[in-house]
Amino acid sequence: MRTAGELLERLRSCFVRTQTWQHAGRYVAALVSEIPKRNGWTIAQQAGDRTPDRTQRLLNRAVWDGQATASQVRRFVVTGLDGVAGRRTRRGLRIAALDETGQAKQGTATCGVKRQYLGCAGRLANGINTVHLAFVRERVGHALIAARQWIPAEHLADADTVAAMGIAGGLAFRTKGQLAIDLCTDAYADGVAFDFVCGVEVYGNCTQLREFFDDQQQAYVLRVASSFMLTLNAEIRMTCAKAVALLATNERRWQIRSAGAGSKGQRWYAWAWIATASPRHYLLVRRHLRSGELAYHYCYVPHDQPLTLARLVRAAGLRWPVEETFEFSKDCFGLDQCQARLHTAIARHTVLVMTALAICAVAAARLKIRTDTQALPPNTPDQQPPSEPGMIPLTIPETARLLATTWHQPKPADHDTHWRNWRRRHQARARWFHQRTRLNREYSLAN
Known part of the structure; x- marks a missing residue:
């Protein structure tokens, strides 16, 4: 597929040796398959290698620039999605969506591993967390364009832990809000511009991040907690919850607007906004129509940009695609299946997953109009279904399956047999060493 060749050719300058670049291409092809x-074994087998050694070397020791690779992926995604949007009469908003995703891990040897809240598990669990920046082009597509792993301060404070986890010397502790600043700084350095930045509460509650966006004249719609303090005028400060209870009791202050189209139709909510003492800063409140549950967004729009409730609502409704992007990255490309333990290896696996996702996201966007044959949506509740419903446009997972069939790697006839034997031999060797280790332990009955 032409899209894959475009991006992989861009990445060539990021690798010192041609062989390493070619193996990275085979790694990406295995992710798309x-x-x-x-993991290391299955990717090596799919790539046509006889052992996992080359795959492990690609992630750990090979000489290539992961940050430059991420930059090329970022430019490819933005250029590709903007190119599709440019062919439309309504080009839509350009959104930067900040969020984090975790990976459950066992033990204590993996870089950044800690017992912490993992969104993927929905609870406290042992694992690692990575902050991501996604680019969302309204009505076109979305993909991940930057990532930084969050590493606990106690890991960076211990020299032995830093060495064991392969963390570069001099790496300072960064909060998740500060990592978000780093990601956006990288995007700005590549010439990427956003209409709005959106994010969940951990980023909305970060004062340093909000001040960074204010200094950059970057509009944002960031979720905040109900306890977030608002300055309404020179004398009044109160929480978001109290401000809504005081100023938004009149139903005429609420407007029912769609937060955008989902798979089941428009997502309708009631919205209200409250001005603050700071010019161009507002509190945007979303109310669920059935449950009445409230969600709070702290917003900023510079003086040279249009400020309307409709535009803020559109921006707030465009944060959710990052969740879908995480789902695709994990289910289709193995973002959370990497078994690497060292800092560099985890970062390199992440950027190669971003590469696979970028290829499929841009290809799906380019094919969207040609592959969308859906019947028109119903106008009345009692309307009869169409005789032919048509088909939705190609999704990222379907595009990956299509690409996998055209990107198949030919392998020797005995390739699968070799790998079955290699795995059994490796497992036998590992079992023997585990048994020997147990012989050296001293066991005693508990009193």
């Missing part, structure tokens, strides 16, 4: 799990 339909293998059930994507």
